[in-house]
Amino acid sequence: MNTDPYRVPAGQQVKLSNWDTHEAGGLDKAVARLRMEELSAALADWQEKLYAESKQSLLVVLQARDAGGKDGVVKKVIGAFNPNGVHIANFKVPSEEERAHDFLWRIHAQVPRQGMIGVFNRSHYEDVLVTRVYNLIGREEAEQRLDHIRNFEALLSDSGTRVVKFYLHISKGEQKERLQARLDEPDKQWKFNPGDLKDRAHWDDFTHAYETALATSTADAPWYVIPADRKWFRDLLIAQILVETLANMNPQHPALTYDPSAVTVV
Amino acid sequence: MNTDPYRVPAGQQVKLSNWDTHEAGGLDKAVARLRMEELSAALADWQEKLYAESKQSLLVVLQARDAGGKDGVVKKVIGAFNPNGVHIANFKVPSEEERAHDFLWRIHAQVPRQGMIGVFNRSHYEDVLVTRVYNLIGREEAEQRLDHIRNFEALLSDSGTRVVKFYLHISKGEQKERLQARLDEPDKQWKFNPGDLKDRAHWDDFTHAYETALATSTADAPWYVIPADRKWFRDLLIAQILVETLANMNPQHPALTYDPSAVTVV
Numbered sequence: 001m002n003t004d005p006y007r008v009p010a011g012q013q014v015k016l017s018n019w020d021t022h023e024a025g026g027l028d029k030a031v032a033r034l035r036m037e038e039l040s041a042a043l044a045d046w047q048e049k050l051y052a053e054s055k056q057s058l059l060v061v062l063q064a065r066d067a068g069g070k071d072g073v074v075k076k077v078i079g080a081f082n083p084n085g086v087h088i089a090n091f092k093v094p095s096e097e098e099r100a101h102d103f104l105w106r107i108h109a110q111v112p113r114q115g116m117i118g119v120f121n122r123s124h125y126e127d128v129l130v131t132r133v134y135n136l137i138g139r140e141e142a143e144q145r146l147d148h149i150r151n152f153e154a155l156l157s158d159s160g161t162r163v164v165k166f167y168l169h170i171s172k173g174e175q176k177e178r179l180q181a182r183l184d185e186p187d188k189q190w191k192f193n194p195g196d197l198k199d200r201a202h203w204d205d206f207t208h209a210y211e212t213a214l215a216t217s218t219a220d221a222p223w224y225v226i227p228a229d230r231k232w233f234r235d236l237l238i239a240q241i242l243v244e245t246l247a248n249m250n251p252q253h254p255a256l257t258y259d260p261s262a263v264t265v266v
Numbered sequence: 267m268n269t270d271p272y273r274v275p276a277g278q279q280v281k282l283s284n285w286d287t288h289e290a291g292g293l294d295k296a297v298a299r300l301r302m303e304e305l306s307a308a309l310a311d312w313q314e315k316l317y318a319e320s321k322q323s324l325l326v327v328l329q330a331r332d333a334g335g336k337d338g339v340v341k342k343v344i345g346a347f348n349p350n351g352v353h354i355a356n357f358k359v360p361s362e363e364e365r366a367h368d369f370l371w372r373i374h375a376q377v378p379r380q381g382m383i384g385v386f387n388r389s390h391y392e393d394v395l396v397t398r399v400y401n402l403i404g405r406e407e408a409e410q411r412l413d414h415i416r417n418f419e420a421l422l423s424d425s426g427t428r429v430v431k432f433y434l435h436i437s438k439g440e441q442k443e444r445l446q447a448r449l450d451e452p453d454k455q456w457k458f459n460p461g462d463l464k465d466r467a468h469w470d471d472f473t474h475a476y477e478t479a480l481a482t483s484t485a486d487a488p489w490y491v492i493p494a495d496r497k498w499f500r501d502l503l504i505a506q507i508l509v510e511t512l513a514n515m516n517p518q519h520p521a522l523t524y525d526p527s528a529v530t531v532v
Contacts, residue, residue, distance in 0.1 A: 052456045074350045081349075084340045084356070084387065088349055121350060176531050183526045190318045190519045194529065253456045260449045263460065265442050 001025050003241050006224045008217035016207050019225045021171040024233040032236045039239040040080035046246035047117060051085045053251040054115035056160045060242070061120045063129075063213075064168035065206060066196040067178035069228050070121050073168070076235045077242065078119055087112050091122040103127040103145065104152050111161060118161075124149055125165075125213050132212075133205045146216055153221040163221035164245050166238055167210060168228035172203055267291050269507050272490045274483035282473050282480075285491045287437040290499040298502045305505040306346035312512035313383060317351045319517040320381035322426045326508070327386045329395075329479075330434035331472060332462040333444035335494050336387050339434070342501045343508065344385055353378055357388040369393045369411065370418050377427060384427075390415055391431075391479050398478075399471045412482055419487040429487035430511050432504055433476060434494040438469055 008014055027035075050056060060078070062070045078086060089110035098106045104124055112118030128149070132142045153163050170178075179200070182192040199206065217223035224241055228234040274280055293301075316322065326344070328336045344352060355376035364372045370390055378384030394411050397403045403411070419429050436444075445466070448458040465472065483489035490507055494500040 071348075071350055075348045078349050079345070082337075082341045083344050083347075083349055083352055083354055083385075084337055086349055086354075088352075090350070119349075179531045183529055183531070187519070189522055189526055192524070192526070192529075194524050197529070197531065200531070253453070256455055258458070258460050260455055260458070263449055263458075263463070265445045265449070265463065265466070 001027070001237070001240060003224070003237065003244060006226060006237060006241070008214050008223040008225060010218045010222075012215075012217070014211050014214045014225070016169065016211055016225070019169055019227070021169050021174065021227050022229040023227050024230050025237065027233065027236070029232050032232050036232075036236055036239060039236070039243055042243045043077075043080040043239060043246070044082065046243065046251065047081045047085050049253060050117070050246065050249070050251040051082075051115045052253045054254070056162065056249055056251055057112040057114055057116050057118065058242075058246065058249065059112055059118045059120065059156065059161050059163045061123045061125070061163065061165040062168070063123060063125050063166070063210075064228065065170060065175060066193070066199060067175050067182070068168040068170050069231060069234055070168065072231055073166070073235060073238055074119060074121060076231075077239050078117075080239070081117060085115065086117050086119065088119045088121060091120065091124075091126060104148060108152070111156060114160065124152070128213055129206065129209045130199070132209045133199075133202050142212065146212070150216055150218070153216070153218070157220035162245060162249055164241065165217070165221065165223045166241075167214065167223060167225050168234060169225050170228045172200075174229045175200065267293070267503070267506060269490070269503065269510060272492060272503060272507070274480050274489040274491060276484045276488075277481075278483070280477050280480045280491070282435065282477055282491070285435055285493070287435050287440065287493050288495040289493050290496050291503065293499065293502070295498050298498050302498075302502055302505060305502070305509055308509045309343075309346040309505060309512070310348065312509065312517065313347045313351050315519060316383070316512065316515070316517040317348075317381045318519045320520070322428065322515055322517055323378040323380055323382050323384065324508075324512065324515065325378055325384045325386065325422065325427050325429045327389045327391070327429065327431040328434070329389060329391050329432070329476075330494065331436060331441060332459070332465060333441050333448070334434040334436050335497060335500055336434065338497055339432070339501060339504055340385060340387060342497075343505050344383075346505070347383060351381065352383050352385065354385045354387060357386065357390075357392060370414060374418070377422060380426065390418070394479055395472065395475045396465075398475045399465075399468050408478065412478070416482055416484070419482070419484070423486035428511060428515055430507065431483070431487065431489045432507075433480065433489060433491050434500060435491050436494045438466075440495045441466065 062073055064070050074088065107124045128142045128145050131137045156163055179196060182188040214223045226234050226237055328339060330336050340354065360372065373390045394408045398408045422429055445462060448454040480489045492500050492503055
């Protein structure tokens, strides 16, 4: 499977209506399951080397509309890693203390240290999405923030942290089905937030805000638009992109600082 | 399987030489594998409720000698949870900033928030183990620290955080085999730390220090001594204790703040 078509080329203005939400790379679910097992093993292998090497780190940014599948990706894809090497940051509505700092302050504090894989379940991009849709900031301030985000991600890249960003792209009909399922199934009712309907009513505004955010795609911190109506394809595609990213980073077991043949365990 | 015999009774002085490292509860590996699948599913179910409820939290403390299996437990047992609800803290040698505070300062900062499962891979107990063995602190200071630890864990218990502590108990022979394997297998050589041999040479001193630490077992923050020579039994026993602990905490989906039947998704 070629993952290039899902990457937003640097500098390109995206029109999300041109990106399919439902396609599945010509694969079926049974093939995908087998492939997912291979990819999960590859993810675990690469992570072990990343951890052993402890020179680089990987930051995975997950953004989506409500019910877009962020939590599913964490469970199914990130779950393939050894939990010891993973740090997940869930960014919720900022606290008073967080609001008393610049918008990247709380984000910076959560970036992964060397050897680690960091996952942002929501991220600094919320600060140009929900804030923009509800006019908490103007267009100019949003543009300024996007510049700050570019600079911040360049700092991370230059310091050994590879950034890879996923927008989980679902259709309006798919979101309706998923929200309805949360209402209908007793075990899922706690997940439903009536506020989600407000965001849904601003569907097109969010589309536009996402299109603006996706313009921060660069070679070192690319955005991928993931067709996410079918959960199994969403997970498979992200797993494959992460394997490719880690292979490209190519972490290696570190040089030994001792001579194993000279050591005796008594 | 009755897990009571593995729990250190509150107030009891433990003699580790009386605790078997190699036993396996009369089980064999094939039975254990099936049972582990059931327990993993139960762990995931309970965690989902803990997360949904968001009133209580669980703190799992892992302590062991080198090659005792802490990382294996994280991978195999903690790996059963949804990574989104897990926070793992790896405590290494304290930084200058950390040493400029009381020994519980950096620990307190890492306790799990409501709804989360926290895992301490090494913990505040290092501050009465390695420090005591190498005489960085005297016996009196160690006793004082143990009192502070009791008070700290009582604060957590009283605030909705259940604490459960595992000492992974391996034999000296088993440690030798595992360290030797790290020397012999190229993929594992990065894990070997020549300093581990120094600790090994102080085997009995560490035994004594652990026995002192295990005296902090209470009803609300119990220590379990886990026979850990056989990895599959170690994992199974810990998984079962965690299921029992979570069942006892009995988290529930929260009461709804809206009426699902009154909501329409348009």
